[in-house]
Amino acid sequence: MSDRQQILDTVTRLIEPFNKKGVALAEGITFAGDLEWDSLTVMDFVAAIEDEFDIIITMNMQAEIETVGQLVDAVAKLKDGGNG
Template sequence: MSDMGLSKDVIYDRICQLIEPFNKKSVPLTPQTTFANDLDFDSLTVMDLVAAIEDEFDIVLPLNMLPDLETIQQVTDAVEKIIKG
């Protein structure tokens, strides 16, 4: 699904859609929503989400990048950077 024309808004919306099945507490999603504190995701849930994001956008998120991705906005920025090269 890699597409050079994806806007940041489209990427953000798709990531939010991917988060919803994991959002057991129905936390409202904003760019500043954190995975550990707000969504209470454990490491396994984060890895499942990463796999879903990688499949959705046909990319690979480098493992060394993952510790720095704490909010939805940070993930959106990382995905956009990888897609646009």
């Protein structure tokens, strides 16, 4: 299993408690549109992602991340080059 696939699996697991509408999760799912998350939900979810992967997602990065796949790519990039 690739690192990216492991990140995707973890991200989708972390989304589940916030997935109140029971949306089928895929890389193209949007947080605002498909999942209908408000800003408070986004903040809680970002905190969970940061804790899980031991990374920091900046506000600028958050503004650019609209889909599950984009989040997985951002986490992969941060894990590779971020905190060493």
